[in-house]
Amino acid sequence: MKIAMPDGSRKEMTVSVARIDEILKELNINPVEVVVAKNGKIVPEEETASCADELKIVRIVHGG
Amino acid sequence: MLNDLEKKRYSRQIRLFGEDGQAKLKKAGAFIAGAGGLGSVISIYMAAAGFGKIRIVDCDSVELSNLNRQVLHWSDDVGRSKARSAKDTLEGINPEIEVEALEETISKENIDQLLSGCSLIMDAMDNFSTRYILNKAALQKKIPLFHGAICGYQGQATTVIPGKTACLRCTFPRAPPVTTFPALGSTCGVIGSIQVTEAVKYVLGFGGLLENRLMLWDGLSCSMDEVACMRNPGCQDCSALIGDANYKQEMSK
Numbered sequence: 001m002k003i004a005m006p007d008g009s010r011k012e013m014t015v016s017v018a019r020i021d022e023i024l025k026e027l028n029i030n031p032v033e034v035v036v037a038k039n040g041k042i043v044p045e046e047e048t049a050s051c052a053d054e055l056k057i058v059r060i061v062h063g064g
Numbered sequence: 065m066l067n068d069l070e071k072k073r074y075s076r077q078i079r080l081f082g083e084d085g086q087a088k089l090k091k092a093g094a095f096i097a098g099a100g101g102l103g104s105v106i107s108i109y110m111a112a113a114g115f116g117k118i119r120i121v122d123c124d125s126v127e128l129s130n131l132n133r134q135v136l137h138w139s140d141d142v143g144r145s146k147a148r149s150a151k152d153t154l155e156g157i158n159p160e161i162e163v164e165a166l167e168e169t170i171s172k173e174n175i176d177q178l179l180s181g182c183s184l185i186m187d188a189m190d191n192f193s194t195r196y197i198l199n200k201a202a203l204q205k206k207i208p209l210f211h212g213a214i215c216g217y218q219g220q221a222t223t224v225i226p227g228k229t230a231c232l233r234c235t236f237p238r239a240p241p242v243t244t245f246p247a248l249g250s251t252c253g254v255i256g257s258i259q260v261t262e263a264v265k266y267v268l269g270f271g272g273l274l275e276n277r278l279m280l281w282d283g284l285s286c287s288m289d290e291v292a293c294m295r296n297p298g299c300q301d302c303s304a305l306i307g308d309a310n311y312k313q314e315m316s317k
């Protein structure tokens with residue numbers, strides 16, 4: 001599974017299928033701070049992703 | 065109808081969208097939530113573009129550390145209320161429009177009153193708890209919410225059209241932790257400008273909006289990206305409206 005990290009770097013993860021929240025935990029990312037897009041679409045963290053999927057982890061900004 | 069001075073003032077825009085388009089902007093009332101970094105850019109460009117009524121709300125006073133990004137306020141304004149300072153700047157930019165500046169804290173209790181007579185909500189807040197108040201009000205009143213947020217070199221924007229798109233809570237179900245965010249003024253420039261462009265297109269009724277699209281700006285790599293948002297059927301903010309027949313009908317279009 002290809003993962004685009006919030007800092008712009010890329011990671012490859014070898015899992016067959018996993019929930020998004022588990023993937024975030026594995027990557028040591030606080031789920032409250034990000035939204036995750038699977039194949040270009042934002043999905044809830046209960047959704048699963050498999051090895052063919054591409055994830056993009058976006059850090060939410062809150063300032064104005 | 066536009067007077068002669070207005071025709072001259074807006075001549076470059078009239079080349080873009082005609083006197084009819086300019087008259088539509090003149091009829092539009094915008095509520096700008098916040099007179100900080102985003103609120104500065106949004107209000108200045110909306111005033112200059114000729115949105116007929118601007119109501120800008122902020123409860124704070126101008127501090128020296130605001131001036132790197134809050135271009136509504138100048139060095140002499142330090143210590144003054146941001147609302148008062150905003151009104152002076154905006155009226156200086158465009159005396160043809162009506163500017164109301166209120167020194168208020170936006171709350172669930174006063175949002176209805178604050179929004180009266182406004183048909184557009186510009187999100188220039190610095191926290192998600194107030195953004196959720198704006199989101200609910202937009203859904204209830206069925207008026208658009210133009211979301212923007214920034215941190216450092218990064219920013220995001222999306223346009224919420226009630227009955228048509230994901231709401232802010234669908235995309236961001238939980239507020240990220242509140243922190244003192246670093247801010248570059250030019251990042252506010254990028255995101256605030258996108259929000260105003262969205263509002264202009266919405267009022268004029270053409271062009272492609274950021275509907276169900278979250279636009280992401282990274283100034284550090286100088287790149288724009290976007291991800292798709294979808295309505296969450298279990299969303300605590302907009303799913304309550306699904307019982308509303310009109311809303312349901314509009315959603316299925």
Ligand SMILES: [Zn+2]
Pocket residue numbers: 230231232233234235295296299300301302303
């Ligand atoms: Zn929603």
